Amino acid sequence: MGILSGLKQFGLGELENASLYEKPDPKDIKKDTDAPVIKEADILFDKKYVCPICEAEFKSKTIRAGKARRLGTDQDLRPRYEGIDVVKYDPIVCPHCGYAALGRYYELTSSMQAKMIRAGICAHYKPVQMDGEIYTYEQALERYKLTLANAIVKKAKASEKAYICLKSSWLLHGMLEETAETDPKPELLQEEREYRQSALEGFLAARQSEAFPICGMDELTVDYLIAVLSMEFEHYDVAAKLLSGILVSPAANKRIKDRARDLKDDLRKKMKEQKNG
Numbered sequence: 284m285g286i287l288s289g290l291k292q293f294g295l296g297e298l299e300n301a302s303l304y305e306k307p308d309p310k311d312i313k314k315d316t317d318a319p320v321i322k323e324a325d326i327l328f329d330k331k332y333v334c335p336i337c338e339a340e341f342k343s344k345t346i347r348a349g350k351a352r353r354l355g356t357d358q359d360l361r362p363r364y365e366g367i368d369v370v371k372y373d374p375i376v377c378p379h380c381g382y383a384a385l386g387r388y389y390e391l392t393s394s395m396q397a398k399m400i401r402a403g404i405c406a407h408y409k410p411v412q413m414d415g416e417i418y419t420y421e422q423a424l425e426r427y428k429l430t431l432a433n434a435i436v437k438k439a440k441a442s443e444k445a446y447i448c449l450k451s452s453w454l455l456h457g458m459l460e461e462t463a464e465t466d467p468k469p470e471l472l473q474e475e476r477e478y479r480q481s482a483l484e485g486f487l488a489a490r491q492s493e494a495f496p497i498c499g500m501d502e503l504t505v506d507y508l509i510a511v512l513s514m515e516f517e518h519y520d521v522a523a524k525l526l527s528g529i530l531v532s533p534a535a536n537k538r539i540k541d542r543a544r545d546l547k548d549d550l551r552k553k554m555k556e557q558k559n560g
Contacts, residue, residue: 381408445485
């Protein structure tokens with residue numbers, strides 16, 4: 284018996300064997316290829332800046348507001364967007380004098396820091412042309428290195444240098460993901476680890492000496508981030524203490540507590556593996 288059996292009593296017996304669904308017209312079938320392809324260049328625009336060191340005008344590629352669709356966040360707070368790695372576009376670099384800083388620190392330069400940058404960076408800087416619709420990972424890494432060099436020369440706070448190192452590690456992770464199948468590069472993995480080690484050292488120092496917020500993050504977020512990095516370098520006691528503090532804090536919201544619980548589960552597994560290994 285079919286699912287339409289019994290219609291005969293209504294005089295509709297001819298429909299008892301009717302097909303429930305019509306076969307779609309091939310012309311109406313939506314193919315994956317019909318979906319718009321998001322191009323990195325379409326999410327960018329050239330924003331004008333005035334260099335606080337040499338006062339020259341220049342343009343730097345920047346993310347268009349509302350154009351990049353966020354997909355989620357990695358365990359270490361690295362953001363993921365559709366069609367673009369936004370981490371590539373945070374450093375702002377003056378092509379005339381070599382001054383470079385992350386977006387949040389670009390205007391925060393004292394007269395003494397400006398003097399140090401002119402002597403330590405500008406006096407030796409050789410301009411590097413970066414043409415193209417986008418910044419490649421290689422170009423972005425060069426920009427991060429120049430940003431870190433500026434931070435060292437101007438004697439930036441530990442938090443600023445740690446944040447640059449963290450973002451550099453995010454960038455390298457993106458490079459590794461892009462080349463993993465076709466051209467795995469173990470040297471990039473090592474460089475990523477070195478940046479993360481430096482980020483951990485910097486955030487630990489900043490936590491002891493700087494007032495919150497740090498790099499736009501409150502104390503609980505910084506503690507969570509330090510816990511993530513501590514786990515990677517097997518400082519399990521540090522991670523456990525910080526995570527416990529987050530979980531009992533009345534100021535912690537549900538999102539950070541959920542992240543801390545997930546991380547604590549991973550921590551238990553790693554500690555168990557270490558004990559049994």
